[in-house]
Amino acid sequence: xxxxxxxxxxxxxxxxxxxxxxxxxxxxxxxxxxxxxxxxxxxxxxxxxxxxxxxxxxxxxxxxxxxxxxxxxxxxxxxxxxxxxxxxxxxxxxxxxxxxxxxxxxxxxxxxxxxxxxxxxxxxxxxxxxxxxxxxxxxxxxxxxxxxxxxxxxxxxxxxxxxxxxxxxxxxxxxxxxxxxxxxxxxxxxxxxxxxxxxxxxxxxxxxxxxxxxxxxxxxxxxxxxxxxxxxxxxxxxxxxxxxxxxxxxxxxxxxxxxxxxxxxxxxxxxxxxxxxxxxxxxxxxxxxxxxxxxxxxxxxxxxxxxxxxxxxxxxxxxxxxxxxxxxxxxxxxxxxxxxxxxxxxxxxxxxxxxxxxxxxxxxxxxxxxxxxxxxxxxxxxxxxxxxxxxxxxxxxxxxxxxxxxxxxxxxxxxxxxxxxxxxxxxxxxxxxxxxxxxxxxxxxxxxxxxxxxxxxxxxxxxxxxxxxxxxxxxxxxxxxxxxxxxxxxxxxxxxxxxxxxxxxxxxxxxx
Numbered sequence: 001x002x003x004x005x006x007x008x009x010x011x012x013x014x015x016x017x018x019x020x021x022x023x024x025x026x027x028x029x030x031x032x033x034x035x036x037x038x039x040x041x042x043x044x045x046x047x048x049x050x051x052x053x054x055x056x057x058x059x060x061x062x063x064x065x066x067x068x069x070x071x072x073x074x075x076x077x078x079x080x081x082x083x084x085x086x087x088x089x090x091x092x093x094x095x096x097x098x099x100x101x102x103x104x105x106x107x108x109x110x111x112x113x114x115x116x117x118x119x120x121x122x123x124x125x126x127x128x129x130x131x132x133x134x135x136x137x138x139x140x141x142x143x144x145x146x147x148x149x150x151x152x153x154x155x156x157x158x159x160x161x162x163x164x165x166x167x168x169x170x171x172x173x174x175x176x177x178x179x180x181x182x183x184x185x186x187x188x189x190x191x192x193x194x195x196x197x198x199x200x201x202x203x204x205x206x207x208x209x210x211x212x213x214x215x216x217x218x219x220x221x222x223x224x225x226x227x228x229x230x231x232x233x234x235x236x237x238x239x240x241x242x243x244x245x246x247x248x249x250x251x252x253x254x255x256x257x258x259x260x261x262x263x264x265x266x267x268x269x270x271x272x273x274x275x276x277x278x279x280x281x282x283x284x285x286x287x288x289x290x291x292x293x294x295x296x297x298x299x300x301x302x303x304x305x306x307x308x309x310x311x312x313x314x315x316x317x318x319x320x321x322x323x324x325x326x327x328x329x330x331x332x333x334x335x336x337x338x339x340x341x342x343x344x345x346x347x348x349x350x351x352x353x354x355x356x357x358x359x360x361x362x363x364x365x366x367x368x369x370x371x372x373x374x375x376x377x378x379x380x381x382x383x384x385x386x387x388x389x390x391x392x393x394x395x396x397x398x399x400x401x402x403x404x405x406x407x408x409x410x411x412x413x414x415x416x417x418x419x420x421x422x423x424x425x426x427x428x429x430x431x432x433x434x435x436x437x438x439x440x441x442x443x444x445x446x447x448x449x450x451x452x453x454x455x456x457x458x459x460x461x462x463x464x465x466x467x468x469x470x471x472x473x474x475x476x477x478x479x480x481x482x483x484x485x486x487x488x489x490x491x492x493x494x495x496x497x498x499x500x501x502x503x504x505x506x507x508x509x510x511x512x
Contacts, residue, residue, distance in 0.1 A: 014155065016282040018160055019159070019281070019282065020275065021162070021163040022278075027272075029170050030271050032174075034268070035337075036173075039264040040118060040259075044121055044125055046263045046264060046266070049249075050246055050248070050253075051104070066085065066227070067288055069085060069227040071288070071292045072292055075292075076296070083214050084220035085223070086148065087219075088218060088221065090215065090217045091217040093140045094140065097137050097141060100133070100140060101133045101136060104129050104132055105130070107129055108126045116254070118260075124184035128188075131191055135195060142198045146201065148214075149201065149204065150285065152289075154204065158204075164197050166193075168196060244387050244407070247388055248270075252399070255391075255395035256395045256396065256400070257395075257399055262395070265399070266400045266403055268333070268341060269347060269400065271336075272325065272336065272348060273351055273352075273355075276318065276325075276355045276358065279314070279361075281361075282361075283311075283313070283314040283361045284361045284362055284365045287306070287362055288368060291303060291365050291368075292368075294369070303369075307428055308436055311362050311436075311437040312359075312487075312488075314362055315437050315438055318355065318358040319358075319445040320445055320475075320476075320479050322352050324449070324475055325352055327453050327456070328456070328467070328468055329348040329349040330345035331468050333345050333348065334464040350408065351408065354404075359438055366426050375421060375425070383413045387410040388406070390402065391403060444479065444482045444486065445479065448475050452475040455471065
């Protein structure tokens with residue numbers, strides 16, 4: 001393949017490696033926090049984190065809109081337009097940051113009664129929300145650095161920064177446990193660890209742009225209205241999808257019969273499944289700037305070839321952990337949180353249905369690159385409203401299960417919509433995508449899952465650690481053998497490895 005394809009695979013590979021590292025660190029961290037503070041106090045941490053994350057929906061659509069247009073300006077060497085777009089985005093992000101602070105302060109003063117916070121923890125809850133408001137000011141102002149690095153296709157370097165906050169957070173957890181610090185002090189330290197990559201990102205961005213010229217607020221609405229008009233379309237999609245995700249612990253904290261305990265249980269399930277959520281971004285985020293530039297060049301052959309190749313690769317990598325988590329859910333939770341996860345394994349297995357559509361992740365980048373957002377905006381909005389209503393009405397009876405049921409329905413609806421309408425709209429053949437990308441790996445994974453399940457039935461007295469080890473080795477060897485025999489040949493794997501290992505061949509110019 002050419003240099004553009006090598007860059008796509010390299011960025012995807014580094015994104016995967018970095019996020020796996022991040023997930024591994026967080027996987028270790030969460031049981032340490034949960035066991036130290038207990039479900040109720042940990043549930044408060046989860047809810048405050050979700051509140052801060054939910055308010056980031058105010059920027060929904062802007063990051064992807066910035067990446068798409070900035071990538072186009074870079075490809076066409078319109079450096080003055082890039083500077084104006086960045087400065088206008090900074091002004092808008094600053095306004096949204098102030099709105100974020102005002103809402104969080106409002107929760108501290110008036111809205112805290114909506115949450116099932118124990119009276120003895122109410123003061124700590126308010127202090128945590130105020131700390132989140134203060135940290136959001138820095139987050140909002142400098143988040144544009146991430147979008148610019150992606151637009152310059154510096155995704156491989158940016159991906160390496162993902163694990164840094166998690167590693168620092170793990171060290172902070174050990175300090176908290178050693179000195180028995182209260183849970184709200186732990187949260188304050190966690191906020192600081194999340195902000196540590198900002199100086200490093202700014203240092204890296206200096207290679208591409210003049211920071212003084214670009215990273216100061218300005219207002220060039222007449223020049224940038226196309227970017228923000230496009231972002232408004234993305235706003236509806238991102239708002240809907242992120243609302244479905246971010247509202248889950250918030251609704252549980254307000255409506256679940258078990259209150260903050262349900263929020264803590266959700267976080268446990270989410271952490272186990274987080275690798276599957278992040279896998280989607282491995283095959284969508286690195287593709288966006290490259291697909292945008294290919295569409296701008298009218299290189300439809302490259303877009304089509306990359307779409308089929310990446311969807312197949314995405315599903316080959318994703319379907320195996322989906323099936324293994326479903327089969328081994330009880331043992332995973334026993335190893336992860338001990339007896340505190342005894343009642344959750346059924347919901348964890350059921351949640352795996354939500355990841356059947358993971359092979360469509362690369363397609364979302366093509367939809368955005370081509371600007372075909374209208375139908376997706378309408379469909380996602382309707383699906384999101386229905387899902388949030390499911391959360392609300394099922395939470396009092398199903399507790400954490402309400403969020404699982406809602407997520408599965410939301411994901412299955414998207415699969416139907418893409419195959420019935422969206423794939424044809426972007427010039428792809430649903431039948432060919434199903435045959436080439438989905439059915440082969442799915443059948444192999446199902447056979448492997450059945451074999452692993454039968455094997456586990458023969459060793460019921462083994463500890464969960466040994467059962468998981470045996471399942472991983474047996475299932476991994478069987479799946480790898482069948483995939484390399486029938487789906488992806490070893491020579492193709494070696495070619496993917498070489499493309500990931502390659503340096504940036506694109507030769508993007510640096511500007512001042």
